[in-house]
Amino acid sequence: FHELLDPLILLSVKSVTNLRSVACRTALITCADIFQAYGKQMTDSVDLLLMPLFLKSSQDKRIVCEAAEATI
Numbered sequence: 001f002h003e004l005l006d007p008l009i010l011l012s013v014k015s016v017t018n019l020r021s022v023a024c025r026t027a028l029i030t031c032a033d034i035f036q037a038y039g040k041q042m043t044d045s046v047d048l049l050l051m052p053l054f055l056k057s058s059q060d061k062r063i064v065c066e067a068a069e070a071t072i
Contacts, residue, residue, distance in 0.1 A: 002045075005038065009045045016052045021061050028056065028067035035071065 012034065015027030031049055035042065057068035 005034075005042065006045060008034065009042075009048055013048055013052055016049070016056060021064050024056065025063050025067045028053070028064070028071050032067075032071040 012027055012031050016024060016031065018024045018027065031053070053068050053072050056064050057072060059065055059068075
């Protein structure tokens with residue numbers, strides 16, 4: 001299971017840090033779906049996603065902030 005989830009998390013982090021708002025927002029929505037689907041099974045990987053999520057939630061672009069806050 002983790003052999004599939006870990007690369008997905010790394011790609012999600014890379015996409016969340018994308019400078020394009022639409023790509024970032026889509027990645028944030030994907031992260032929310034991953035959290036919802038895998039929940040407690042992600043305890044080892046959640047640290048990788050938290051910092052980018054917090055950073056994006058404080059951005060000035062409204063669509064990115066809303067998606068990040070919904071994911072958190």
